[in-house]
Amino acid sequence: MQTNNTTEQQIIAAARKIFVQKGLAGARMQDIADEAGINKAMLHYYYRSKDKLFEIVFDEAVSQLLAGVNDIFEKDMPAREKIVAAVEHYITSLNKAPYLPLFVVHEISQNPERILQKFSNTALLPNMRMFLKELAVEMENGTMRKVDPWQLMVSLISMCVFPFVGRPLLQAIFQVNDKAFAKTMEDRKKFITDFVLTSLKP
């Protein structure tokens, strides 16, 4: 409770940067120590092992990635407005942490049990399920064109998230620089909502 939690936070910040950048297998404890400007032994003093440290960073990343989404679908809004809000929220959020999705997805693929058990034991994203039902009701009422709600949901996530995951590849293919890419993602909010809502017109 004196000044020590500063060091702990410095370590976490450094670990976050290195792990997200290089992944669990590619990261070195020395890299993290250098980034934090401290000694390698301190990492073990505070966090015992590389795996323990990684787990903290990873869990935090998953939370950050899902944070807010559930809240949006919980609100009392028409389905169309939830779509607009979700796209706005997601792209804004990802523009601030563009490397998170690839990090999380890669580490899950390396160790699927890690997340599967984390999700299967929880009341998982119930609001998202509710949202799928709201879509189904609108389609039944004829206020929205009938499509598979699950496929629609996956498409929304895909259109928002993939450009960040595939960013280096997209920039290479279309020869877009960093500045243009960032601007394009801002424009993309309007594109996605218009594109999707137009397709869903009854």
Next chain:
Amino acid sequence: MQTNNTTEQQIIAAARKIFVQKGLAGARMQDIADEAGINKAMLHYYYRSKDKLFEIVFDEAVSQLLAGVNDIFEKDMPAREKIVAAVEHYITSLNKAPYLPLFVVHEISQNPERILQKFSNTALLPNMRMFLKELAVEMENGTMRKVDPWQLMVSLISMCVFPFVGRPLLQAIFQVNDKAFAKTMEDRKKFITDFVLTSLKP
């Protein structure tokens, strides 16, 4: 020219499996040797170093991922039919190699120069650029609703590729098993084309 190229091919096949599964940093030469059922020293005898071996596997993966796409956009077809053909081709192709996109995207993010120079020195996907212009022409003529062709292109790629990249995450969130996922991807072909073409109606 006797029976030796068999060993080389065995090595490549093993390296492909291990590298795609674990990535460059996570893969061990011993893993590859075990997978190929040969000795670790043989890997160096045939391919000098881990990096050389990796580069072969990686280049092959990039080619496989882009193969066919250019051809489709080259054909003499209306833009709408090219969209249908591209979605059909991409999802079929990815269903056969579902882990390729994540592998390639992750390794590019670890070493962006690797692919950037590969692309910048080539006449790159000129047919895709041509396709963007075809879309622009149709929109100008009023036979297609006006949207940003680049954003449309990125959306098509996103909707096709992302489900494979985010597969473990999607399955965890929506609690879908492997069998259901595979079927869903087949259904997705029709969903995407209908969804996109509906949105593009003038």
Next chain:
DNA sequence: GTCTATAGGGTGATAGAC
């Protein structure tokens, strides 16, 4: 061409002085 043995350098983790 294929194997065993080993060099040479890194890596996570700990011991122990301060």
Next chain:
DNA sequence: GTCTATCACCCTATAGAC
């Protein structure tokens, strides 16, 4: 709490016998 020194192991790569 923080550092230096070091252990024990792992990994790539090569040397050398067959």
